[in-house]
Amino acid sequence: xxxxxxxxxxxxxxxxxxxxxxxxxxxxxxxxxxxxxxxxxxxxxxxxxxxxxxxxxxxxxxxxxxxxxxxxxxxxxxxxxxxxxxxxxxxxxxxxxxxxxxxxxxxxxxxxxxxxxxxxxxxxxxxxxxxxxxxxxxxxxxxxxxxxxxxxxxxxxxxxxxx
Amino acid sequence: xxxxxxxxxxxxxxxxxxxxxxxxxxxxxxxxxxxxxxxxxxxxxxxxxxxxxxxxxxxxxxxxxxxxxxxxxxxxxxxxxxxxxxxxxxxxxxxxxxxxxxxxxxxxxxxxxxxxxxxxxxxxxxxxxxxxxxxxxxxxxxxxxxxxxxxxxxxxxxxxxxxxxxxxxxxxxxxxxxxxxxxxxxxxxxxxxxxxxxxxxxxxxxxxxxxxxxxxxxxxxxxxxxxxxxxxxxxxxxxxxxxxxxxxxxxxxxxxxxxxxxxxxxxxxxxxxxxxxxxxxxxxxxxxxxxxxxxxxxxxxxxxxxxxxxxxxxxxxxxxxxxxxxxxxxxxxxxxxxxxxxxxxxxxxxxxxxxxxxxxxxxxxxxxxxxxxxxxxxxxxxxxxxxxxxxxxxxxxxxxxxxxxxxxxxxxxxxxxxxxxxxxxxxxxxxxxxxxxxxxxxxxxxxxxxxxxxxxxxxxxxxxxxxxxxxxxxxxxxxxxxxxxxxxxxxxxxxxxxxxxxxxxxxxxxxxxxxxxxxxxxxxxxxxxxxxxxxxxxxxxxxxxxx
Numbered sequence: 001x002x003x004x005x006x007x008x009x010x011x012x013x014x015x016x017x018x019x020x021x022x023x024x025x026x027x028x029x030x031x032x033x034x035x036x037x038x039x040x041x042x043x044x045x046x047x048x049x050x051x052x053x054x055x056x057x058x059x060x061x062x063x064x065x066x067x068x069x070x071x072x073x074x075x076x077x078x079x080x081x082x083x084x085x086x087x088x089x090x091x092x093x094x095x096x097x098x099x100x101x102x103x104x105x106x107x108x109x110x111x112x113x114x115x116x117x118x119x120x121x122x123x124x125x126x127x128x129x130x131x132x133x134x135x136x137x138x139x140x141x142x143x144x145x146x147x148x149x150x151x152x153x154x155x156x157x158x159x160x161x162x163x
Numbered sequence: 164x165x166x167x168x169x170x171x172x173x174x175x176x177x178x179x180x181x182x183x184x185x186x187x188x189x190x191x192x193x194x195x196x197x198x199x200x201x202x203x204x205x206x207x208x209x210x211x212x213x214x215x216x217x218x219x220x221x222x223x224x225x226x227x228x229x230x231x232x233x234x235x236x237x238x239x240x241x242x243x244x245x246x247x248x249x250x251x252x253x254x255x256x257x258x259x260x261x262x263x264x265x266x267x268x269x270x271x272x273x274x275x276x277x278x279x280x281x282x283x284x285x286x287x288x289x290x291x292x293x294x295x296x297x298x299x300x301x302x303x304x305x306x307x308x309x310x311x312x313x314x315x316x317x318x319x320x321x322x323x324x325x326x327x328x329x330x331x332x333x334x335x336x337x338x339x340x341x342x343x344x345x346x347x348x349x350x351x352x353x354x355x356x357x358x359x360x361x362x363x364x365x366x367x368x369x370x371x372x373x374x375x376x377x378x379x380x381x382x383x384x385x386x387x388x389x390x391x392x393x394x395x396x397x398x399x400x401x402x403x404x405x406x407x408x409x410x411x412x413x414x415x416x417x418x419x420x421x422x423x424x425x426x427x428x429x430x431x432x433x434x435x436x437x438x439x440x441x442x443x444x445x446x447x448x449x450x451x452x453x454x455x456x457x458x459x460x461x462x463x464x465x466x467x468x469x470x471x472x473x474x475x476x477x478x479x480x481x482x483x484x485x486x487x488x489x490x491x492x493x494x495x496x497x498x499x500x501x502x503x504x505x506x507x508x509x510x511x512x513x514x515x516x517x518x519x520x521x522x523x524x525x526x527x528x529x530x531x532x533x534x535x536x537x538x539x540x541x542x543x544x545x546x547x548x549x550x551x552x553x554x555x556x557x558x559x560x561x562x563x564x565x566x567x568x569x570x571x572x573x574x575x576x577x578x579x580x581x582x583x584x585x586x587x588x589x590x591x592x593x594x595x596x597x598x599x600x601x602x603x604x605x606x607x608x609x610x611x612x613x614x615x616x617x618x619x620x621x622x623x624x625x626x627x628x629x630x631x632x633x634x635x636x637x638x639x640x641x642x643x644x645x646x647x648x649x650x651x652x653x654x655x656x657x658x659x660x661x662x663x664x665x666x667x668x669x670x671x672x673x674x675x676x677x678x679x680x681x682x683x684x685x686x687x688x689x690x691x692x693x694x695x696x697x698x699x700x701x702x703x704x705x706x707x708x709x710x
Contacts, residue, residue: 002346007343
């Protein structure tokens with residue numbers, strides 16, 4: 001089954017929150033996961049990142065890009081990471097222009113705060129059943145079970161509308 | 164590239180004044196509302212609506228397809244009407260069946276695609292959709308009015324005008340889904356297409372076509388045509404609950420752009436020094452129309468009805484004081500409203516923007532968010548602290564430990580994965596709270612910033628939980644209207660104010676709150692019919708009953 005880009009991004013972000021990521025880092029992960037899967041990169045990288053919470057790339061990579069931005073006093077800055085597929089996806093998910101180049105075993109990220117990122121064409125995504133279930137199960141940890149009181153008052157509406 | 168000189172403008176009203184729930188909950192539609200922009204576009208292109216499929220039984224159950232071409236692309240509304248038992252008719256998102264279901268389709272569907280949509284759309288969230296499906300919606304009948312209209316037409320007479328005026332729609336939508344929900348097309352598929360670039364343009368097109376369908380369905384069941392003047396007044400209802408409220412918090416750049424455009428439009432017209440005779444006459448005519456609109460706006464809720472009654476009185480006072488012949492008459496009109504309630508102030512703002520399409524309509528192109536947030540980093544934690552103290556007084560003021568300042572919490576329900584609002588001290592689930600507590604988070608960040616000046620990223624290494632607050636503070640300089648400057652978890656927070664703000668940008672009028680958490684509204688009331696697009700397509704601000 002193919003899913004829309006927005007579905008995948010939203011579900012990945014919710015899964016990260018369900019797995020314990022703070023909301024901003026979870027949102028970054030959602031955007032990065034979409035870029036990752038759009039580029040046909042392995043789901044396993046995303047699974048590993050979710051499993052690494054409360055540490056790992058979901059926490060570290062947004063900070064890496066924040067550090068790059070802080071260093072971009074004239075608008076541009078570079079930073080290095082050990083070659084890691086997921087960092088490319090995070091770079092592609094930035095609002096500002098971010099390029100990655102691999103040289104001698106490490107990956108260089110160049111950020112340009114004077115240019116917006118290129119618009120990526122988002123494509124529909126087919127998730128494996130196992131990965132989809134993992135995301136769904138993690139995202140479900142955020143859901144609050146319904147009670148009689150919440151069903152009646154939580155949304156604030158009545159139950160029939162035959163007027 | 165063509166040079167463009169911005170028209171003169173006054174200072175913008177400050178975000179501190181504008182971005183308050185009370186004011187947001189007093190907003191009216193303007194000519195920059197999305198439906199108005201869409202209708203101007205449809206009219207400019209002289210769009211023709213065709214009906215290639217109409218397979219409806221005598222009771223009005225079956226399906227239909229409507230098609231139109233806009234900006235070089237053809238779109239079709241597939242409408243399915245079903246026989247719904249009364250006990251299943253609810254406006255709430257927990258419903259599982261509706262009187263009618265709709266898909267806005269990219270192109271003209273063939274028989275197989277129609278069959279697919281007819282089978283899936285009535286299931287709404289329980290089915291899956293494809294990239295050819297742009298918008299998914301459903302609507303329930305106004306049972307009273309639909310029955311009355313069809314019975315009247317069958318009896319060879321037009322329906323009672325009082326009922327038409329008092330209800331104003333034959334059906335009301337209870338959800339209009341776009342942007343990839345349940346597998347439909349992502350917004351990116353259409354957001355560069357002429358006519359659909361603006362926010363919610365595809366959704367508004369869907370709503371307008373649904374209204375068209377409801378008219379034709381009633382005429383089909385009634386066996387006779389409705390008076391066109393009555394049809395023009397029959398809009399499409401909408402029932403909106405809490406699901407819409409978090410959108411404004413979760414899309415700060417969009418919120419900023421909508422509000423900034425509206426405030427810029429207001430600032431441009433306030434700077435107009437002299438009004439010619441036509442402009443003066445137009446403003447007087449519109450002010451009179453607004454008075455009639457207020458008279459026709461009646462709701463069952465006593466508290467909101469009292470607000471409308473008070474606004475009628477304020478409006479009478481204002482109309483007596485408007486002097487469109489004096490210099491800076493529009494600035495003067497705003498000044499007249501200043502001592503009055505926000506309802507009156509916002510109605511004046513909406514009125515004085517209305518006649519000045521040449522000054523403001525181009526601003527509608529700036530209401531989208533094609534790029535995302537461009538917030539540059541703040542240099543160090545002491546600068547961050549200074550920014551918070553400069554721009555976020557509203558967030559620092561509340562004592563979030565006090566029960567009334569944190570008495571509510573936003574959450575997502577397991578039953579329907581929809582946003583809800585709970586009472587923190589009497590309901591369970593607060594540990595799963597959604598992060599809509601922006602003010603509390605910013606105050607917590609401020610508290611966590613020590614005296615040492617270190618890089619913000621270094622601070623976040625120790626306190627990753629503050630990253631959201633840092634991002635929102637960083638946005639403040641570039642996006643000054645991005646934040647609702649109120650405590651959204653206070654016991655006093657009324658989500659209905661957020662709903663009214665968003666719905667006014669859609670073009671909604673006749674707000675009919677059913678509680679502080681959901682409201683009925685009317686969309687497209689007075690909007691051109693499909694047959695009206697050649698003429699007079701843009702003069703329907705605050706429509707009144709003309710029959």
